[in-house]
Amino acid sequence: MSLNSQNSISPEESQELVARQAILGRQDEIIGYELFARNESSGPMEDPFLCSARVLIKTFSVYNLESLLGGKPAFINFTNSNFDEKSLELFPARQVIPEFTITEAPSREFLSHLLQLQKLGFRLALDRFEGSPWHLALLKIVDFIKIDCLNNTPEQWEAWIRQIKNSKLPRHPAIVATRVETAVLARRCFEAGVDYSQGFYYMEPEIVKGKTLTSNQHTIFNLLNLLLEENPVSDIEEAFRRDPGLSYQLLRYLNSAGMTRGQEIESIRQALILLGRHPLQRWLTLLLFASRGTQKSSILTMAATRAKFAEILREKSPVLDDQPATIHRSFLAGMLSLLDVYLKQPLPDLLNELKISDEMRKALIYHEGEDGAVLGLIEAAEHGDLDTVKEMGKKLGLPLAEITTASLDAMNWASSLK
Secondary structure, three states, X not given: OOOOHHHOOOOOOOOEEEEEEEEEOOOOOXXXXXXXXXXXXXXXXXXXXXXXXXXXXXXXXXXXXXXXXXXXXXXXXXXXXXXXXXXHOOOOOOOEEEEEEOOOOOOHHHHHHHHHHHHOOOOOEEEOOOOOHHHHXXXXXXXXXXEEOOOOOHHHHXXXXXXXXXXXXXXXXXXXXXXXXXXXXXXXXXXXXXXXXXXXXXXXXXXXXXXXXXXXXXXXXXXXXXXXXXXXXXXXXXXXXXXXHHHHHHHHHHHHXXXXXXXXXXXXXXXXXXXXXXXXXXXXXXXXXXXXXXXXXXXXXXXXXXXXXXXXXXXXXXXXXXXXXXXXXXHHHHHHOOHHHHHOOOHHHHHHOOOOOHHHHHHHHHOOHHHHHHHHHHHHHHOOOHHHHHHHHHHOOOOHHHHHHHHHHHHHHHXXXX
């Protein structure tokens, strides 16, 4: 889906930050997203879940939900005390999973609402399961159970998992471990029997000593260096000639992207000239993250989102240089910012193998300079840190509404990648 200025959220309509967090399977495959919002103007007495739901309803009146999420379902949070069934009916049932935080015994009326949502085709999720009598009673209704693994001890949440697994039910709800912040904790959760995991653990680099690049990754690094050093087309062509598989992928990409304009591409040289140096660099960086197939799609999606987000922020900022070369540099910085997570090697070591500028190196490692500031804002947005986003946005001359729109545009673009 392409978005234009007519499909933007205006500053008057949006003073919220919308963020998403991936829910992952055992192989790091994305099975859905939790969507949440931080509202700039909501008072301390306003229910935060209802605020998120209202903001998201407004968001999806502008954006195509399926396109924005790459066809994955969205978990949206409510409480039993503040719940608007009619608002949920505005969403497509197959795309939205209402997620309820229930802190007291639910009323008969609330339970009837849940059953009505089921009749409409909605799958339901229960958040912050703690084994209370009403939580246990809801096991036969809900499709997902979420367990907070940060605020509870491993012994406690492992006992809850056993309790759910041992319940005599016609079907057991899927168990989602939430607030999982390290790869070690994620492994323990899956070993304990959870089906899915949610948190920022997959973005924390887990360094593997002695790990080396594959031959395909070496080839891509070599090509990126040839482009970064502005070597002649003949050198780049020769590198492609040595890897027929990569040559085939390039030609297939040009054809599928509709870039051949009816021409017959008869040589790699012709393909390289048609594509151009900067687009080729971007394509190779995306290909690097996709080189292991679907297993690492979560990292590819996040890196691509960062790259596009960085590019849009630079384009929109009135205080940043917006020349084509610097816009391209910001895109590349966004992609490379998760290179250590994907390749499981220290980022400084990986950057030593790439002939990037000292300016970009400092942006990636120390968050210095213009691109460093952009990356800092992006990371704050990923965590829903509204105060930091506003503070960083002010330095870049970007109001919150514009940052939110840029973030949603970037999510939409990254989700569309095949």
